[in-house]
Amino acid sequence: MSAPQAAAFPCPGCGAPLTVRAPGRSEAVACEFCGSVADAQDPAHKLLSRYTSAMTxxxxxxxxxxxxxxxxxxxxxxxxxxxxxxxxxxxxxxxxxxxxxxxxxxxxxxxxxxxxxxxxxxxxxxxxxx
Ligand SMILES: [Zn+2]
The missing domain is CATH 2.30.30 (SH3 type barrels.)
Incomplete structure (x- = not known):
């Protein structure tokens, strides 16, 4: 059995590429550019939340x-x-x-x-x- 490969999809907030680094085990992925948090398990990767301040x-x-x-x-x-x-x-x-x-x-x-x-x-x- 091989390990699942990282999956990429566009950020629902800004379109930047997001990568699910532990497919099947990650629940959410945060965008480093706009602060959006996307559902990693939903095939449509819906937007879960948005942070108001960027990581500094x-x-x-x-x-x-x-x-x-x-x-x-x-x-x-x-x-x-x-x-x-x-x-x-x-x-x-x-x-x-x-x-x-x-x-x-x-x-x-x-x-x-x-x-x-x-x-x-x-x-x-x-x-x-x-
Ligand atoms: Zn984004």
Whole structure:
């Protein structure tokens, strides 16, 4: 069985080419140009929502970038810029969603040049043996 290939379609907001990087598993695709969010699973790719402000941060790893990390091949298919305000100071970080058709999804987080690589658990961790 081969991995599904990325599928492309025009953005319903501006017509720019959008790519579904994990076909069958992606629910939505955001347009980097106009902020529209399109339904990745609907054959007509209907418009789900529109962000009013454009992204102002350039990700350190571009969407679609492929590389090897810890001996496995990964493709960066998503990015979020997040922040918290603590006693009036904003602390921001970036979270990159990585995908490998055989391994699933992992997160690569960057904060002030420090990187963390992790996998989301689908079950609570078990108790440590006595
Ligand atoms: Zn667009």
């Amino acid at each position: 941060f350039t990700p350190l790893i571009g969407l679609g970038t492929r590389g090897v990390l810890r001996g496995e091949k990964w493709e960066c298919i998503g990015f979020m810029r997040r922040a918290v305000r603590y006693y009036g100071v904003d602390y921001a970080w970036g979270e990159y969603l990585l995908h490998n058709p055989l391994k699933g999804f992992r997160w690569l987080t960057e904060s002030d040049g420090h990187w963390m690589f992790y996998e989301t658990l689908t079950e609570p961790p078990g108790k440590a043996p006595p």
